[in-house]
Amino acid sequence: MNPAAYFAASYDEARVKFLAAAEASGASVSHRVHPTERGAEGEELSIDLAMLGDSEAPGLLLMISGTHGVEGFCGSGCQTALLRDDDFRADIDRAGVCVLMLHALNPYGFSHLRRVNEDNADLNRNFLDFSAPRPVNARYEEIHSLLLPSSWPPPNDSERKLEGWVASHGATTYQAAVSGGQYRFADGMFYGGAGPAWSNRVLRAVLREHAANRSALGWIDFHTGLGPRGHGEMIYAGGNVAPDIARTKAWWGDQVTSFFDGTSTSAPLTGINGYAAYDECPDAAFAGMALEYGTYPIEQTLQALRAEHWLHNHPDASRAQRSEIKRAIRDVFYIDADDWKAMVHAQAVEACRTALGHLARASAET
Ligand SMILES: [Zn+2]
Numbered sequence: 001m002n003p004a005a006y007f008a009a010s011y012d013e014a015r016v017k018f019l020a021a022a023e024a025s026g027a028s029v030s031h032r033v034h035p036t037e038r039g040a041e042g043e044e045l046s047i048d049l050a051m052l053g054d055s056e057a058p059g060l061l062l063m064i065s066g067t068h069g070v071e072g073f074c075g076s077g078c079q080t081a082l083l084r085d086d087d088f089r090a091d092i093d094r095a096g097v098c099v100l101m102l103h104a105l106n107p108y109g110f111s112h113l114r115r116v117n118e119d120n121a122d123l124n125r126n127f128l129d130f131s132a133p134r135p136v137n138a139r140y141e142e143i144h145s146l147l148l149p150s151s152w153p154p155p156n157d158s159e160r161k162l163e164g165w166v167a168s169h170g171a172t173t174y175q176a177a178v179s180g181g182q183y184r185f186a187d188g189m190f191y192g193g194a195g196p197a198w199s200n201r202v203l204r205a206v207l208r209e210h211a212a213n214r215s216a217l218g219w220i221d222f223h224t225g226l227g228p229r230g231h232g233e234m235i236y237a238g239g240n241v242a243p244d245i246a247r248t249k250a251w252w253g254d255q256v257t258s259f260f261d262g263t264s265t266s267a268p269l270t271g272i273n274g275y276a277a278y279d280e281c282p283d284a285a286f287a288g289m290a291l292e293y294g295t296y297p298i299e300q301t302l303q304a305l306r307a308e309h310w311l312h313n314h315p316d317a318s319r320a321q322r323s324e325i326k327r328a329i330r331d332v333f334y335i336d337a338d339d340w341k342a343m344v345h346a347q348a349v350e351a352c353r354t355a356l357g358h359l360a361r362a363s364a365e366t
Contacts, residue, residue, distance in 0.1 A: 003345035004338045006084060007077030011104065011111035012043045014076040018103045021083035022050035027101075032202045037118045039111035047202050048103040050083065051210070053092040059359030060211050060284070061218040061352065064102045064203075067123050067273055068223060069109015069116065073334035074293055075222025076110075077341060078348040079103060091353060095360035099352075100210055105199050105273070113326045115305060115333070120312065121193030123200065124290075125181035128271035130195050135270045137184075139169070139177035144188050147178065152310040152321075176267035178302060189309050192271050203273060207280035216362035217281060218251070218355040219274060219288025222348070224333045225301045226265045227294030230343035233257060234351070235264045237274035237288040248287045251358045252351065256289060266292070285362065291351055293344045296332050304332040 006021070008014035022029045027050035034045040063082075065075025079101045082088050092099050104110050108118040116122050128134070146162040149155055154162075166174045183192045196204075211217050219237060227233045236258040238244045249256045257264035274288050295301065308329040311317055317325075335341075 001081070001085065002338075003077065003081040004341045006080040007073060007336075007341050009336075010041075011039055011045075011072070011107060012041060014073065014080075014110070015046070015048065015104065017080045018050070018076055018083070019048060021080045022048075022101070025050070025052060025083045025089060027052045027083065028055070032206075034107060034198065037108050039107070040113070041111070043111065045107035045111060047105060047107060047199065049206065050101045050103070052083075052089065052099045052101075053095075053097055055098055057096055057098040057363050058215040059097040059218070059362040060214045060216070061097060061099045061220070061355045061359055062102065062211065063099070063352065064105050064219075064221040064273070066104035066106050066110045067221055068333075069106040070113050070329055070333045071115065071222070071224045072104050072106070072110040073330075074224045074344055076103060078222060078345055081345050082349065082352060085349070088349065088352065091356050095356040096363050097356055097359040098214075100206075102203070102206065105203060113330050114308065114312070115329070116191070117197055117199060119193055119197055120186060120191055121197050122181065122190050123197060124273055125190060125192035125269060125271040126197050126200050127273050127275045128192065134183035134192070135181065137177065137180055137182040139173065140180070140182040140188070140190075141184060143177060144185050147189060147306055148187075148310050148313060152307055152314070152317075172267075175298065175302075179269075180267045181270040187313050189305060200273075200276070204276050204280050207276055211277070211281040211284055214281065214284045216359055217277060217284035217286050217288070218359055219277065219286065220351060220355065221273065221288070221290045223290045223292040224295055226292050226298065229294050229296070229335070230340050231294045232344065232347040232351070233265060233292045233294070235259070235266050235290040235292050237272060237290045238286050239275055239278055244286045247285060248289060251287045252289065252354055266290075287355070287358065291348065293347075295335050301332045304328045
C-alpha cells in the first residue's frame with residue numbers, strides 16, 4: 001500500500017478524500033458543520049465523524065486529526081489510509097470494538113493554515129475550567145512583545161533582546177514559556193482562549209454521545225512539529241492520574257512519554273483536549289496519547305509560528321509576504337514527501353492495531 005495518495009494539499013481536498021473513504025468503507029458518517037466560519041476558499045468547514053465496527057462495543061478507539069489545524073494534513077492522511085485499509089478494517093471486526101475517526105477538530109485552522117482556531121485559540125490549551133482563575137504564564141508575558149514585534153522580519157534590536165533572554169534562561173525554559181499555554185494575550189501565541197471554543201464543545205458532545213457508556217476508551221490525537229523527522233513520539237494525553245499513565249504505557253510500551261515527568265519533548269501544557277474524557281466519560285478506562293510526528297528542528301517551527309501570528313495581527317502585509325509565511329507554516333507542520341508519509345502512516349497503523357488488541361481484551365472482560 002502506498003499511503004501517499006491518501007494525503008491532501010488542502011483542507012477541502014482532505015475532507016473529500018476522508019468522506020469518500022468513509023463512504024467506501026461502510027462507516028457510519030456524520031457532520032458537525034461550523035455555524036459561522038468558512039474556509040480559506042469560502043468552503044464549508046466541518047468536523048466529520050466516521051464510525052466503524054461494533055457501535056455497541058464496550059471498547060472505543062477515538063482517533064482525532066487537526067486539533068492544531070494545519071497539523072491536520074498528517075492525521076487526515078493517516079485516517080483516510082486506515083479507512084482504505086482492508087486488513088485494518090478486518091482487524092476492527094475481529095477485535096469486536098468500535099472505532100471513531102474524528103476528522104479536523106479545528107477545521108478553520110486546517111483550511112486557513114493556522115495552528116490555532118477562529119478565536120486565535122490553541123485547542124490543546126482550551127480544555128480547562130474557565131470559571132476558575134486561569135493559569136499564569138509569567139515567562140510568556142516577559143517575551144510576548146519580543147516574539148511578536150511590530151514588523152517582520154523582527155528588528156535587530158528586538159531580536160537581540162529575545163536571544164539574550166533565551167541565552168540567560170535556556171532553550172527548555174524558552175520552549176515552555178512560548179508553548180506551555182497563556183491566557184492573557186488574546187492576540188498572542190499558544191493562547192488558550194477566553195472560554196470553551198466551538199471545537200471544544202463539539203468534542204465534548206461527541207464524547208457524551210459515543211463514549212460515555214463504554215468501559216474502555218483508547219485515544220490517539222495526531223500532531224506534528226516536535227521531534228526528529230518522521231519519528232512518532234507517543235506523548236501521554238490524559239490527566240496526572242497514575243493508573244491512566246500506567247495503562248497507557250501498558251498498551252503502547254515504555255516509549256510513551258509524559259510532560260508530567262519531563263520525559264517528553266513537549267513542555268508541560270495547560271488545558272489539553274484529553275481532559276475532556278474525564279468530564280464526559282468518567283467511567284471509561286482511559287489510555288491516550290498525542291502521536292506527535294517530527295518534522296524540522298523546533299527553532300524553525302517556532303520561527304514559522306511567530307511569523308504566522310505576526311501576519312495574523314498585520315492583515316495589511318503584502319500578498320507576497322503573506323504567501324511566503326503561509327507556505328512556511330504549512331511546510332514546518334507537514335512534510336510533503338513520500339518517505340515521510342510512509343513513516344508516519346506505518347507508525348499510525350501499528351499504534352492503532354495495538355490499541356485494537358487492548359480494547360478487544362476490555363470488551364472480552366465485560
Ligand atoms: Zn499539535
